[in-house]
Amino acid sequence: MDLIERPPLAVVIDLDDTLFPQGSHLYGAARAVGRAGAAAGLDPVRLSRALRRQFLAGSDRAGTIDRALAAYGIAPDLAAGLIPVLVDAFTAYRPRRLPRYPGALDALLAISSRYPVACLTDGNPAIQRAKLAATGLAEAFTTIVITDELGGRTLRKPHPEGLRQAAETLGVHPSDLVVIGDRPTTDMAVAAALGARSIRVLTGEYAADPDEPAPTAHALDLESAAALLGV
Structure with missing residues (x-):
């Protein structure tokens, strides 16, 4: 009708x-994750790009940061210690404007x-x-x-x-x-x-x-x- x-x-x-x-938020959040990764010795640009590629493959899939670390080349045992820190960085990201x-x-x-x-x-x-x-x-x-x-x-x-x-x-x-x-x-x-x-x-x-x-x-x-x- x-x-x-x-x-x-x-x-x-x-x-x-x-x-x-939504991609505008994910782009900024990926950069925040990259900065958090830099504190652990990772290349922030490379990590944020790896994460953005995962978002492009499907933004609502679980384990996005896990897959980004795997694509970066981080071994699973090392990734296990990084994932909580990077998830916290993603969750804590607060854009000023979208x-x-x-x-x-x-x-x-x-x-x-x-x-x-x-x-x-x-x-x-x-x-x-x-x-x-x-x-x-x-x-x-x-x-x-x-x-x-x-x-x-x-x-x-x-x-x-x-x-x-x-x-x-x-x-x-x-x-x-x-x-x-x-x-x-x-x-x-x-x-x-x-x-x-x-x-x-x-x-x-x-x-x-x-x-x-x-x-x-x-x-x-x-x-x-x-x-x-x-x-």
Whole structure:
């Protein structure tokens, strides 16, 4: 059904690769890991490049730093002592500023002027809140739900608990939501799980992934998604 003919009562928006390019955060975090590696005698540029190559192969895979050290040529017994230090450096990275997608802030403000809006995001809570601060987007949301705060990694999308919590906080039934996100297997899947409609934005790492599950509508970016909502 047309999103303008039957508009939602509230909107839920993903963060990474929907509002800003996640690669910008990963680039800075890789440099922070390189600096931490330098304290152990590693070449910081070489290490950060090895880590960025792993991110390009799939940013949400587990063991990314482990594989970067292996690619660097570090023996497993030596890597075991380095990994906790490098993971801490990655987690502690706090960017001063992260670039939003063009038009994303104006589109978010336009949507939030008409609808209650939640941000629903997965990941380490400290990292995700640092991203929101660095993009300058936090104040535009009615509420922010970080799924890891609800019960760890097992409650990340497509687990429905985060979206259920967002709907409850916004005061609407999940079926009255529209979810905007970039990744079918998480954003579209969690919407489908609770009967919400969804808009897939074709931005970021997963832009070429198949529509499985299919969204209600497609948009090039958040600006285009806002237009589909009539704002």
